Amino acid sequence: MDTRTGLPVVGMVGGGQLARMTHQAAIALGQSLRVLAVSPEDGAALVAADVQIGRHDDLAALREFAKGCDVVTFDHEHVPGELIRALAAEGHTLLPGADALQYAQNKRLMREHLGAKGFPMPRWTAGDAKAFGDEVGWPIIVKTATGGYDGRGVFVADSPADIPDGVEIVAEELVPLRRELAAVVARSPLGQVAAYPIVETVQENGICVEVLAPAPGLDEDLAVQAQRLAIDIATGLGVVGVLAVELFETTDGRLLINELAMRPHNSAHWTIEGARTSQFEQHLRAVLDYPMGDTRLTAPAVVMANVLGGEPGGMSIDERLHHLFAEEPGAKVHLYGKQVRPGRKIGHVTVLGDDMDDCRRRARRAAQILEEGYQH
The missing domain is CATH 3.40.50.20 (Rossmann fold)
Structure with a gap:
């Protein structure tokens, strides 16, 4: 105290x-x-x-x-x-404790545990990846069992020659993907759970570049199913704090679990301005066993765009901010105090509004100015 x-x-x-x-x-x-x-x-x-x-x-x-x-x-x-x-x-x-956190640290453990509980996942193996690829069809997805993030440790294997040696891996089928979604919940020690609206995450080169809240055109029953999956996982694993469940929505309308994160997550940065209680406040409430906060949206459409480091040189970040705020005064900017490296997440911008397409355009433009400098 x-x-x-x-x-x-x-x-x-x-x-x-x-x-x-x-x-x-x-x-x-x-x-x-x-x-x-x-x-x-x-x-x-x-x-x-x-x-x-x-x-x-x-x-x-x-x-x-x-x-x-x-x-x-x-x-x-x-x-x-x-x-x-x-x-x-x-x-x-x-919090979360080691018994829960292990399933976010090791993809093999996570797949084994959730599979035994009947949760929906892509077909996978931690065994003979070559035999698995021959069975499900090439290409396959290969992930290092531990340590990967932001696209690192995850790659497409077109043949057995692409499977790495010397590291523990998990091999997964390449699912027929419509899009990627994320279900974010928070749970307290007393078991109270709060769920945020399901969002769509847009990936480029394995890195999330954009989050759309709520996920456009998502069937209401599928949204409830996604929230229920996350709540059941948080409860079953005894997670305390924020849990993010990354999901695949397949072309035939199924939900498959991709990965877990037991901490505040990139897919919910939009909640700082876009929800009545941000994921960061919610995480603090959860680990302190305070009652959970309101998760409703503050606008009909919310878009967060990640800001990635660009090539060195050009305008200073201060000058870029001047241009950004002049062109898009409604954009909310969050810079992380990081040294700029190409492809590194150095911040994000969030735009709220009534129309998702307009919010996407504005958020993308704001992120572009911060990444590349101002161009007419």
Whole structure:
């Protein structure tokens, strides 16, 4: 407990943009999020008042960080489970716990567990990928079982020659895809669950570039089914905090589970302006066991566009912001304090309105100005 405010202290392991935006939500709740960052240059370390420098895989650093925290949570899934269990055994509260988090850390474990529970998934194997490809037909999707994100560790294998050696993989059939969706929910220790509207995520080169809320033209029964899947997974795994379930909508109208994330997620960044309670506030409410917030949209159409780093040179980011705000004053900009590298997520923009197509056009234009500089 923070004796200055009388409020509990939340610590977040990881100093990236998720911690940065969670810190912003914490301020409104009277808190300053405590952050464990690898570097003082990390995005959250640039803005939070209470920052400890240390690694997420160093038990001594985690142990020191957890001192004085009422609850510890995560902005990524890379903290080894045995370290989480060690801290829990010493009396610290870590949410989500290692028993739940393992299914977001390891795709094989996730597929095995959800498959045993009857959840819908693509056909897959963790065994002989060549035999699997021969059975379901090439090409197939190959994923590293651990460590992949933003398109890394996921690729299309056209033949056995494309299957990597020396790493644990999961092979999946290439499903007939209409689009990708995301179901985001939050769950408290008491079991209260709040679900956000189902969104469509648009991918390019394995990276999410755009999120549309609500998913345009999604059948109401399918939307309810997607929310129910996420709620059932969160409840069954005992997740506390935000859970994002990435989904495939197939051309024949089925929903298949792609991946899980147990933390605030890129597919719900739109909620900062586009929902009555942002996913970041909701995550804090959940891990503190506060009642969940209202998840309704604040506008009929909400579009978030990720801002990816472009080639070096050209206009400064400050000049680009001048042009962006002059051309699109309604766009809400979130920059993450990251060094710019080609293809790296350095921020996002959100546009609200009454028409989805118009919001998409405006959001894309705003992101383009930040990525490439202003062009008439």
